[in-house]
Structures are given as structure tokens and as C-alpha cells.
Amino acid sequence: MSDRIELRVHHFIAEGRDESKSHVLLEIAQPAPNELSTHGHFFALAELSNATPKTIQMVRAWIEFAIEGYYKSVPTSIESHFETILNQLNMQSTLYLKQHAHESVHVAIAAVCHSNLYLAIHGQPAALLLYRKNDVWQWMDLVEQQEAGAQPAGQLFSNVVNGSMRVDDRFLLATPRVIEFFSADRLAKISDGKSIEEVNEHMGRILSGLSSEYSFAGVWLRHARSFDEAQEAAALGAATRGATQKADISMADLMNKTKSTATILAPPVLMIPKDKIITNILQLARRGIMSGAALTRTGIRYLISFVKKQRPAAITQAFAHRKPLALSLREKKSEFSARYRALPQRRKQVLLGASGVLLITLIAIGSIAFVNSNSSARQAETAQLELVNEKLRAADDLFTYQNEPAARAAFAEAETFFAALPRRARTSDDGETTAATLFEKRNKIFRIAAVSLSAVASTESLTATDVVAFNAQVAVLSGADLYSIKDGAKKIAEIPNARALYFDDSEKRFFVATSERSFTTISSDGKKISPTDIAWLPEDTQSAAVVFYAGRLYSFNAATHQLYRYESGGSGFANGSRWIKDGGKPTSVVALSVDTSLWLRTDAGAIMKYTAGKLQPYRVSGAVPDLEHADQLLTSASGRVYLLDTRNHRVLVTDRDGSLVKQYVFENDKTMTRIAVDKNETAVTGISSDGRVMRFNLAK
Structure with a gap:
């Protein structure tokens, strides 16, 4: 496995329905092998709101000029070379930006060479650096650093942010509205336990599912050690399969031990077929989810109920001369305890041992049932969230085709389904995204506009x-x-x-x-x-x-x-x-x-x-x-x-x-x-x- 450091790049684009309101441009320059060490990678991102076709064409031309100029010559210093490109762009764009100040233009360009990052922005694009500290994802907003200095009117870029990226740091460059749905805190939370590929795919899927009028785009960068990813995936899969097989073998051993233990229970005390024990244990696991003290108490009561149902004739005769319904709980306990004390010591040990094994089995199967039930519940919640999103998409389509009564009815169904979800599902990442979509569609379908007096x-x-x-x-x-x-x-x-x-x-x-x-x-x-x-x-x-x-x-x-x-x-x-x-x-x-x-x-x-x-x-x-x-x-x-x-x-x-x-x-x-x-x-x-x-x- 090589220790060579290389840059991993992942991007997403979610096109909006109204290009006149929002148009995004994303350029990822692919350097030649001999340019990796001298120039590194170059990226450009732009979002244009309510812009004319001429402005879109101009911004695209500025980006192409920047890429061509960046790789045109071999620089002695990346920083000074990057600043030269910015100065040339400012000279080209100043007059045009002043004449079209009413149009919203957000542009960011970045260069990454070795571990160094160079960034310049215009407007409000998102630029976040995520890094791990004490095994917790932290973040830094690089846009706030740019805002510390005033940006001259009509100038495309006024300053440069320069820093270094460590191995496994994650850098996100995105259009402004992405942060409305994925805040820095939320991205740090999502990144915990997920690879950058999974985070990128998740963001692209959610933003595409919004069916918004606006477009979204972003690029993730990460420095990683180069190695054979196929070998790593195979090793990870083998380890996972091995752990699963060991868990299956352990559970099989536990069940076999339970079955063999059931065969040595003394018939005069507990006359229960071993198959019936297993069947009733599984029924118990299916009937409910139990844990902790509640599981222990229920298991003991369950065991005692078996003993009473299958008690020998001697115990039955001892209780027969009394009225069973009139016996108090204390009397039942006293009678049962007396008969238990009268048993031979060997029978007592067998009964206690069987009780212990049965309780351990109940705890193990109850825990498995809890995990499986919890997993099933989450799958059901995910399915219901998807149903909510389907209803929202249907409502949006109906509204587009001017069938507003049907659109409002579909939205009402989506809102009802979402309200019925447990709080855990509503506050999850997917739940928050669905809630944001509900808010957006509600305002659209019911023609709501928030106004400030x-x-x-x-x-x-x-x-x-x-x-x-x-x-x-x-x-x-x-x-x-x-x-x-x-x-x-x-x-x-x-x-x-x-x-x-x-x-x-x-x-x-x-x-x-x-x-x-x-x-x-x-x-x-x-x-x-x-x-x-x-x-x-x-x-x-x-x-x-x-x-x-x-x-x-x-x-x-x-x-x-x-x-x-x-x-x-x-x-x-x-x-x-x-x-x-x-x-x-x-x-x-x-x-x-x-x-x-x-x-x-x-x-x-x-x-x-x-x-x-x-x-x-x-x-x-x-x-x-x-x-x-x-x-x-x-x-x-x-x-x-x-x-x-x-x-x-x-x-x-x-x-x-x-x-x-x-x-x-x-x-x-x-x-x-x-x-x-x-x-x-x-x-x-x-x-x-x-x-x-x-x-x-x-x-x-």
C-alpha cells in the first residue's frame, strides 16, 4: 500500500425548474499528470440569479479564461500565480458588474496544489472546511473570513483565502442556497460515520428531490492516501462477513445449549417438551420488545406459569382441596415455596439451572427482537417518508398542470402522513429535508408569501x-x-x-x-x-x-x-x-x-x-x-x-x-x-x- 497523497473530488448538481431564476456553472479542471505537482487542481463554481443570457455567457467566459490562464505557464509560486489570474479577471469584469449591479452573481474559484488551498469568492457561495478534532467533526466557514474585509463595489474578487488541508480533511464549495438545506452543523453531523462519497450522494439526492425552482451545485475535496480501493473494500467486506458468521455461530451454539439443557429437566417437576420451550420463547420475542428489569420479571413470571401448568399430580392434589380463586397471592407463593423446599437438592439445582439458562435465552432473543423490531420500525419510517415525498411530488405536478384543488388535497395527505411519523423520524436528516420540502411546497401550492411591514x-x-x-x-x-x-x-x-x-x-x-x-x-x-x-x-x-x-x-x-x-x-x-x-x-x-x-x-x-x-x-x-x-x-x-x-x-x-x-x-x-x-x-x-x-x- 503506497503512502502517496492524492486529491479525491466528488461533485453534485441538482437542476432547478426555472433557469431564469437560478443558473449554476461548475467547472472541474483535470490537470495533466505533469501538471499535478506544478499546478494541482483548479475549480470554479457560480450561481446566477435573475441573470440575462449575456451575463451567463460572460461569467462562463471569465471561468474559461481563468482555467486557461492558470495552466498556461509553469508558476514559480502558486499563490502569486493565483493572484495574477484574479487581477486579470477583475480587469475584465469590473465595468460589466457595475453596469449590471441589479443581477445577483455568486462566483468562487479555488486551486489545490499539494496540501495548499487557495480560494477567492464573490457574493455568498458556501465554502466550508470540515476537520476532525477529538474524534468529532468540526467546521470552519471560509466565507466569513472573506467578509471580514469589505468587497469593493463592482470588483469580482478582492482577496484570497490561503490555507492547508490535512489528510482526510473535507472541503465543500457550493452555491449559496445549498446551506439553506445543509447547514455547517448538519454537514458535520452527517459526516459522522459516512464517507465523503456517501455524503455527496446524499446531498445530491435530497436536493434533486426538492424539485425546486432554483438550481444547486457543489464539489467536495478530500486529501487521502492512495491505495487500492478494491482491495480495501474486499478486506472490509471479508471482515464484515466474518463478524456476521461468528455472530450466527454464537447464536446457534446458544440455542443448541438451550435445547440440550431442556432435555435434562426432571419430568416430575417440569414436564414440558423441549420443542415447546423454544416455540414459546420465540412467541414471546415476537409478541413484544422487552429489556432490562422488565424482561427479567416477565421471564420469571413466564417460567413460573410453565411450572404451574405442568405441575405433577402431587402438587395438583395438594391444591385441590382449596378453592383456587379464593387463594391469595401470598398463599399461592407460600404453598409453591413449601413444595419447592420439599424437592430433592438435585431437583432444585436442575430447576435453578434451567431457569438461569431460560432467562439468558430470553434476554438474548429479546435483545435480537428489539434490534430487529427497531430496524423494522426505521424501515417503516423511511418508507413513510418516501411516501410523503411522493405525495409532495404529485402535488407539485398537479399544481404545475393547474389542478390546484387536487394539488392541495395531495399536499394535505403528505402533511398528514408526515405529522403521523414519530419525532425521531421527523428530526432525522431525511425528516428535516422532507420538512423543508413541505414548507417550500406549502408556500407554493397555497401561494403564500411572507412579507415584512x-x-x-x-x-x-x-x-x-x-x-x-x-x-x-x-x-x-x-x-x-x-x-x-x-x-x-x-x-x-x-x-x-x-x-x-x-x-x-x-x-x-x-x-x-x-x-x-x-x-x-x-x-x-x-x-x-x-x-x-x-x-x-x-x-x-x-x-x-x-x-x-x-x-x-x-x-x-x-x-x-x-x-x-x-x-x-x-x-x-x-x-x-x-x-x-x-x-x-x-x-x-x-x-x-x-x-x-x-x-x-x-x-x-x-x-x-x-x-x-x-x-x-x-x-x-x-x-x-x-x-x-x-x-x-x-x-x-x-x-x-x-x-x-x-x-x-x-x-x-x-x-x-x-x-x-x-x-x-x-x-x-x-x-x-x-x-x-x-x-x-x-x-x-x-x-x-x-x-x-x-x-x-x-x-x-
Whole structure:
């Protein structure tokens, strides 16, 4: 066996479904034999997110240039030669990177010559060195070392990490998202007891099974002593087979000794065929898993039950004159002990010896049963995890082919199967991977997007009470003041006793409720302010149950359970007409919204839609959890319906029939009490429970 040290290289690639979102490049240069000692190995890895084809082509050209330049001449110093390549790459790439700063580019190049490692990175690729210390795998994040120095804007590489690799150290170079599924701690845990080949195969299999939109790639490096691996595998296999054969022989000897011992048991004391002993022992092993004291106690009880069942006629006659059911446990023990003491010494020794052998056999077979049962349980758990993954793949395919109800049903089955697994299986490496896949598929199939609420600039001094959209902006009420909100806050007007805010987009004017039935009209620029005559509204009409749309006023009359539409005229609105023609009498309506239909929200959070005066079906489908109470309802010109659900800290977006378009879930359980969506539907602006003006962007 030779002591020559050589570099072992293993790589994995898992291609994503959307190349426009994530494109990976992996180049592993194979040096000629005469280049091993002078140059060593060269590696390049890149992930490009949302990159144009031109950027992908440019990065590929930079990598090819680096490889060609590295092996072009014989270096006097690998470190200086490596730095020369980096400087040349920086000169080629600086201008392009500055012009395409909006594109996400992650690049890493590395060279390994003898035991020395040279590494340069751009962006956030993963670079981990795993090494054993006190028989425990430790790790070092080389990316953190690079981050210690600021990376100049527009420069591809700014510094070099240089170190040495010992024999059996493991180095991983991977794309950034690999670490989201395989953290450094988890890789150290997986590496314990697994070869680098097994770890590499495991990572590739799991990442490929994710069916993610993103791509993954990585390369493992390990210095190892060179020898004939086939001979080592044969020696290892022979040793394993020898150990297995010895274990089988030992168990066979134990069973043979048990059988031969059973043949010498005295018939007057224990009249049990030897085959029956073995049969009952095996039945006991199959019935349950026992260990420790529980196994010993059960074995003794089992032995005594055999003695009592097969006791000789003399013992039977001694007990016959008593009522067996009336005997206490103490009396039974006393009688049995007396008969045992009356036995000859030889019979006692035989009985004790047989009991000891039987207990040892029970312990041995019980232990085997425990191991086999535990192995069977793990196999069943692995099979169920695979079933969960199959259901997830089916759900993903159904979602891709736009069969969302079936996709949600398949996902629900996968989630149920996973929840039924024991905690040991859920927290295993494969279980954690499946849990990550469940989380990813859940967000995709149920269209969930986690959003962070951020305060709108220059609104810190406001304590907002209502918000509406107007033009391409939003406006808020803060006390008696009306503000327009875009990049900051701008005061439009001051309205004493302001209570609620409305905006008629067609008329380009605000309506501010100053009491239950009094409104003030304000132009969108705040220059024209006048009272609006709506004194004829019924006393039980709440200001929230009105809406202004296309120059008309719509209101709900709780006394008649009817919606009325009023035309604009003079200084107010008049000529009210009933709107509801068919569809029952709604009650407790607290809010209205209008597009081509008229939408009602009740105080119970239910949504009702009337088109041309007739009730139309509307039910939110696909939301998780189901929508039980809508706290606010908004409609848009594009046909979208926005529902604020404060109980679940989210905003649901549906189409006009209720089919889910998106779920925006607020991070850290934050929420809003009122929301508005700008005319272009680029963002949602709302009010927090303490009156702050918050905002999050909508997906394109």
C-alpha cells in the first residue's frame, strides 16, 4: 500500500425548474499528470440569479479564461500565480458588474496544489472546511473570513483565502442556497460515520428531490492516501462477513445449549417438551420488545406459569382441596415455596439451572427482537417518508398542470402522513429535508408569501385612523388632518371632527365623514372644501356602510335590509333606488365596496357579492388556514379582491369568484387594522394597531 497523497473530488448538481431564476456553472479542471505537482487542481463554481443570457455567457467566459490562464505557464509560486489570474479577471469584469449591479452573481474559484488551498469568492457561495478534532467533526466557514474585509463595489474578487488541508480533511464549495438545506452543523453531523462519497450522494439526492425552482451545485475535496480501493473494500467486506458468521455461530451454539439443557429437566417437576420451550420463547420475542428489569420479571413470571401448568399430580392434589380463586397471592407463593423446599437438592439445582439458562435465552432473543423490531420500525419510517415525498411530488405536478384543488388535497395527505411519523423520524436528516420540502411546497401550492411591514418615511409623527387609495397614491386621516402618502406625508386639508375617509376615483374627490350622516367633500388637491347634503340618510345608517363610486352614493339601510343607490345632484345626493333585487335580505352590513358588482361585508366577517342586484356565489378557496372572518374588503379595477384577515396576520388576494391568487402573511405576527391598495396595485399601505403607517410591496 503506497503512502502517496492524492486529491479525491466528488461533485453534485441538482437542476432547478426555472433557469431564469437560478443558473449554476461548475467547472472541474483535470490537470495533466505533469501538471499535478506544478499546478494541482483548479475549480470554479457560480450561481446566477435573475441573470440575462449575456451575463451567463460572460461569467462562463471569465471561468474559461481563468482555467486557461492558470495552466498556461509553469508558476514559480502558486499563490502569486493565483493572484495574477484574479487581477486579470477583475480587469475584465469590473465595468460589466457595475453596469449590471441589479443581477445577483455568486462566483468562487479555488486551486489545490499539494496540501495548499487557495480560494477567492464573490457574493455568498458556501465554502466550508470540515476537520476532525477529538474524534468529532468540526467546521470552519471560509466565507466569513472573506467578509471580514469589505468587497469593493463592482470588483469580482478582492482577496484570497490561503490555507492547508490535512489528510482526510473535507472541503465543500457550493452555491449559496445549498446551506439553506445543509447547514455547517448538519454537514458535520452527517459526516459522522459516512464517507465523503456517501455524503455527496446524499446531498445530491435530497436536493434533486426538492424539485425546486432554483438550481444547486457543489464539489467536495478530500486529501487521502492512495491505495487500492478494491482491495480495501474486499478486506472490509471479508471482515464484515466474518463478524456476521461468528455472530450466527454464537447464536446457534446458544440455542443448541438451550435445547440440550431442556432435555435434562426432571419430568416430575417440569414436564414440558423441549420443542415447546423454544416455540414459546420465540412467541414471546415476537409478541413484544422487552429489556432490562422488565424482561427479567416477565421471564420469571413466564417460567413460573410453565411450572404451574405442568405441575405433577402431587402438587395438583395438594391444591385441590382449596378453592383456587379464593387463594391469595401470598398463599399461592407460600404453598409453591413449601413444595419447592420439599424437592430433592438435585431437583432444585436442575430447576435453578434451567431457569438461569431460560432467562439468558430470553434476554438474548429479546435483545435480537428489539434490534430487529427497531430496524423494522426505521424501515417503516423511511418508507413513510418516501411516501410523503411522493405525495409532495404529485402535488407539485398537479399544481404545475393547474389542478390546484387536487394539488392541495395531495399536499394535505403528505402533511398528514408526515405529522403521523414519530419525532425521531421527523428530526432525522431525511425528516428535516422532507420538512423543508413541505414548507417550500406549502408556500407554493397555497401561494403564500411572507412579507415584512415597513414604516413609510416621514410618517412617524402621524397617528392614522383611516386610509384610502386615490390616484396612484394613498391618503390617511390623522386626527383632523388629511395627508397624502407617497414617499412621505403631505398635508392636504384639515377637517374638524373627521371620522372616516372615502374617495370617489371617477370624481377625483374625497368624502370625509364628520358624523354618522354628515360629510365634507374635498378635492384631491385640497383646494375645494364643501359640505355635502346627506341629511336624509336614515338614523340607523352607519357611516362605514356607505361607499362613493362613479359619482353615486351607495348605502345600506339596516331597517329595510336593503341597499340603495343615490345619484349626485346639487350639493348632495338624491333619488335613491333599491339595488338588491334577488338574494335575500342581508343583515348587519358594516362595509361596502363597488366595482362592476357591489360587495358587502357583515359584522360576522362574511362576504356577499351582488351583480345587477342579484346575489352571486363568492367563497374564498385555497387559503390556509380557511378564511373565517374578513376584517376589511377592497376591490380593484383589475378584478382582484383584497381581504384583510387580522386574526391570521395576512392579506388574501382572490379573483372575483374567490379563487386564491396570493396570501401575504405578515412576519413576526404583525398586522394592520386598515389597508388601501394603490391604483397600480404595486403596494399595500395600512395602519398598524398603534396608528403607524406601514407598507409592503405586492408581487408582480
